[in-house]
Amino acid sequence: MDFTTILSALAEPNRLKIVELLRKGPLTVGEISDQLHIRQPQASKHLRVLNKAGVVEFTVDANRRIYMLRSEPFTSLDLWLKEYRDIWEEKFDNLDRYLQDLQIRENKENDN
Amino acid sequence: MDFTTILSALAEPNRLKIVELLRKGPLTVGEISDQLHIRQPQASKHLRVLNKAGVVEFTVDANRRIYMLRSEPFTSLDLWLKEYRDIWEEKFDNLDRYLQDLQIRENKENDN
DNA sequence: AAGGAATATTCTTGTCAAGGAATATATCAA
DNA sequence: TTGATATATTCCTTGACAAGAATATTCCTT
Structure with missing residues (x-):
């Protein structure tokens, strides 16, 4: 489904x-x-x-x-949700990650 | 939301x-x-x-x-899902419950 | 067999949402 | 300042979907 x-x-x-x-x-x-x-x-x-x-x-x-x-759709939803657990448990700071990633991308651009 | x-x-x-x-x-x-x-x-x-x-x-x-x-929508989803946990963990048999409930309703009807 | 109850289906209509195309806005670079 | 880049917004068209009304189907009861 x-x-x-x-x-x-x-x-x-x-x-x-x-x-x-x-x-x-x-x-x-x-x-x-x-x-x-x-x-x-x-x-x-x-x-x-x-x-x-x-x-x-x-x-x-x-x-x-x-x-x-x-039961299936609920287990299915739960399974999907599990993959986002580190996000919604906020084990890391979203902003920090954003800045890191941004850094990486800017560097890549400069390589061109 | x-x-x-x-x-x-x-x-x-x-x-x-x-x-x-x-x-x-x-x-x-x-x-x-x-x-x-x-x-x-x-x-x-x-x-x-x-x-x-x-x-x-x-x-x-x-x-x-x-x-x-x-993170909010994900915690929100998880919270909602929790209320269905006894269903999707299938701690009880759906069919059994159905038959019980049906029994109850049929009896109610006969009371009228 | 006939009527009634429970449910599904069809048809129609109005609303809303998604994509395409074009354009507007904001920011950076030279 | 001008051009280029990134993003948002608007307008238009089309398709999907939900509600209403009417009808069909199935099964039970008498």
């Missing part, structure tokens, strides 16, 4: 709300559209996008579908 | 690539547009969006601007 696909699935406010809801447990389409105060077709459409992105899955219960979160 | 704003900033492929690039260190607009094979104005525009979302910041160096990542 493409990473940007996951991100744009989550970037839509109502879809993010759906994910927040599903965090507490599986829900039917009707319950989702009720709790979010959106119409059923829009809920279905948003769930379709989330499903395509691999964010949710569902099981069929006769007439209804019970949607729930999948 | 709104969470969905951060997400949609990152959801655009070229912008995500910019972020990936900046992970290795600060860069000027020109360097970014070169390495990404996009035109300078598009790079500027993407950087503007990233800046508005709080993902990047820049320092002015005379003629140029050196862009770098900010």
